[in-house]
Amino acid sequence: MRIFYLLPTLLSLLLLIFPAPGRAASGTLQPLLGELQTAAKQTQTLASSFVQEKNLAIFSEKLLSQGRFFYQAPDRLRWELLTPVASGFVLRGGEGERWNSLSQERTSFSVENDPIMGVIAQQLLAWARVDLDWLQRRYQMRLMTDDADSLRLIPLDQGEAGFIDYFLVQFAPDRRYIAAILLVEQGGDSTRIRFTDVQLNKELPKAIFQSPELQ
Amino acid sequence: MNLIADCYEKLQKKRGWLVLVLLLLALVSGWNLTQLKVEESIASMLPDGESRVASDFQLLQQAPFARKIVIHLRGGEEIATQQLLAATDQLRAALPAELFSHPLSGPGALQSASLPMELGDYLPFLADAKDLQQMAQLLTPQEIDRSIGVALAQLMQPQGVVLKKQIRSDPLDLQRFAQQKLRYINPLPGVRLVQGHFLSRDGRSSLILADTPVLITDVDGSRRLIDAFAVAKQQLPAGIRADLISGHPYTLANAEVIQ
Numbered sequence: 007m008r009i010f011y012l013l014p015t016l017l018s019l020l021l022l023i024f025p026a027p028g029r030a031a032s033g034t035l036q037p038l039l040g041e042l043q044t045a046a047k048q049t050q051t052l053a054s055s056f057v058q059e060k061n062l063a064i065f066s067e068k069l070l071s072q073g074r075f076f077y078q079a080p081d082r083l084r085w086e087l088l089t090p091v092a093s094g095f096v097l098r099g100g101e102g103e104r105w106n107s108l109s110q111e112r113t114s115f116s117v118e119n120d121p122i123m124g125v126i127a128q129q130l131l132a133w134a135r136v137d138l139d140w141l142q143r144r145y146q147m148r149l150m151t152d153d154a155d156s157l158r159l160i161p162l163d164q165g166e167a168g169f170i171d172y173f174l175v176q177f178a179p180d181r182r183y184i185a186a187i188l189l190v191e192q193g194g195d196s197t198r199i200r201f202t203d204v205q206l207n208k209e210l211p212k213a214i215f216q217s218p219e220l221q
Numbered sequence: 222m223n224l225i226a227d228c229y230e231k232l233q234k235k236r237g238w239l240v241l242v243l244l245l246l247a248l249v250s251g252w253n254l255t256q257l258k259v260e261e262s263i264a265s266m267l268p269d270g271e272s273r274v275a276s277d278f279q280l281l282q283q284a285p286f287a288r289k290i291v292i293h294l295r296g297g298e299e300i301a302t303q304q305l306l307a308a309t310d311q312l313r314a315a316l317p318a319e320l321f322s323h324p325l326s327g328p329g330a331l332q333s334a335s336l337p338m339e340l341g342d343y344l345p346f347l348a349d350a351k352d353l354q355q356m357a358q359l360l361t362p363q364e365i366d367r368s369i370g371v372a373l374a375q376l377m378q379p380q381g382v383v384l385k386k387q388i389r390s391d392p393l394d395l396q397r398f399a400q401q402k403l404r405y406i407n408p409l410p411g412v413r414l415v416q417g418h419f420l421s422r423d424g425r426s427s428l429i430l431a432d433t434p435v436l437i438t439d440v441d442g443s444r445r446l447i448d449a450f451a452v453a454k455q456q457l458p459a460g461i462r463a464d465l466i467s468g469h470p471y472t473l474a475n476a477e478v479i480q
Contacts, residue, residue: 060377064389071377091374109371118416126379169382191382 034149038157038181039138045182046136052077052183054204058087061196075201077134082215083127096215097127103217110220125166133175133184145173155179168192182206261440261476278438287437290321290467292429292450297460302424306416308461309427315453316431320446324431327417340403341396352398359393368393437468440476447473 053076060069073094076084083102086094095104095115102123105112117124132140141147144166145159159173174188183204189197232239267275281287294312296305313324340347348356358364372388375381381388412419412428419428435442446469454463 058377060381062376062385069373069377085379087374087377091370091377093374093378095378106371106374108367108374111371119414122380122383125383130379189382195385197382 035147035157038149038177039136039147041181042136042177043138045180046134048207049077049134049182050079050207051210052134052204052206053208053210054183054201056199056201059198063193063195076210076214077130078210078215080135081131083130083134084214085130092218095123096217097131098215102127105217105220107220112217112220150174155181155185178204262436262438282436282438287468288432288434290431290433290446290465290469292431292463292465294427294429294457294461294463296425298425300425300458300460302415302420304458305425305427305461306418306420308457309418309429311456312453312463313429315456316429317449317453320433320435320449321431322433324429326427326429327414327419340399341391344395344399347399347402356395356398359395365393433467433469435469437472440472443469443473443476 054074056073056075058069058071058073060071062069070090071087072089073087074084075086076082081097081099083097084094086092092107093105096102097117100117101114102117103112103114104123115123117127128140131137132144141159144163145161148158148160150156150158155178156174156176159175161167161170161172169191171190171192174190175184176186176188177183178185183206184201185204186198186200189199191197267278292312294305294309296302296308309326313326316324359368369392372392372394375384376388413422414420415424419430420426433446435446437443447465450463450465457463
């Protein structure tokens with residue numbers, strides 16, 4: 007019978023040793039999120055190069071590409087691949103253009119009428135601004151125990167969870183920008199993007215947020 | 222007559238039981254009465270039997286438009302388009318779901334639906350001779366290389382995560398021939414789409430479309446529907462009016478005149 011008396015004591019001890027994950031996560035997440043938000047408030051522009059590695063089941067080799075990313079607060083973006091095929095999009099508020107040098111196509115879109123581009127624009131802007139309200143509504147966040155600068159995000163939205171298993175976001179040591187993103191899709195395909203030559207608050211010419219002339 | 226006389230003779234000695242049975246019957250009838258649902262249907266005012274009017278009414282109730290409701294919002298000159306769209310969303314949210322089902326203020330759900338993708342499966346039925354001729358031009362080695370290159374570029378963009386399945390199933394993007402068939406369909410002439418809402422050309426009117434489970438012959442249901450609409454539209458800001466267009470207000474008006 008003694009075991010029954012001991013059970014509550016044992017359970018209490020276990021709870022003390024392994025606190026509830028939610029409490030632990032919020033306890034350690036908040037300082038990091040606070041730092042990110044403070045840094046984001048000071049960021050008016052961001053210019054960066056990036057290297058992208060895609061592992062897709064339909065290809066036996068990694069797909070490597072290089073590109074550039076520009077952001078200007080509050081809602082301007084340019085996401086551009088330079089190799090192997092020059093292509094990308096610019097966003098100015100709710101409107102934008104995308105281009106593809108191979109098809110020689112340049113098309114306008116609005117985030118209202120193009121749901122896919124709407125979601126992508128929302129994602130990129132939320133990360134660039136560190137829009138915590140939006141991110142916390144959309145993702146379950148976990149701080150990685152082996153890397154204090156990395157967050158694992160699991161989509162809460164059913165539609166997004168149908169495509170994406172999780173994101174792993176690694177921040178720069180000074181927490182002023184994202185250093186790398188790993189996106190793991192449902193089914194195992196993955197994309198890793200490493201940002202390099204990141205420049206903050208550099209003046210960006212207006213033409214950056216215009217689509218380029220296709221050659 | 223013998224039966225009644227026999228019953229009388231047998232039961233006159235058992236009056237207590239008789240009263241008890243009668244009381245039970247009265248109780249059951251009373252309970253049934255409380256369960257009765259009184260319906261006011263304008264159909265009951267029609268001539269009985271197989272009259273032409275009655276059969277027309279039956280057919281009318283089965284027509285798809287009989288359960289459709291259109292709500293027209295109109296903003297004054299001082300109302301900006303953004304305010305009108307916000308008021309449209311506000312009114313749509315305020316409509317009770319048990320009377321106004323599937324309210325739509327724009328084609329949002331339609332746009333995200335899989336119809337455009339699934340339409341590609343019906344391409345063999347939809348393609349005409351001209352389409353086949355154009356497709357043949359896309360099947361040269363050079364054009365296939367180009368299409369695959371474009372698909373690869375799309376895969377490498379952020380939208381590639383979403384488009385991957387579509388690219389795998391249709392790398393030459395032949396479903397565009399099926400989608401082109403929808404180009405000339407305009408279910409709502411004169412309506413343009415602004416921020417996912419139906420808006421008139423002058424930008425001062427918007428629409429909400431809804432279904433209702435209330436029959437157009439149901440007077441009581443029509444009254445509840447119109448009362449619920451009147452309550453919901455009270456929340457509209459000044460300068461914006463809303464009108465409900467369906468058969469129900471006419472049903473109610475007719476019934477009130479007849480009564």
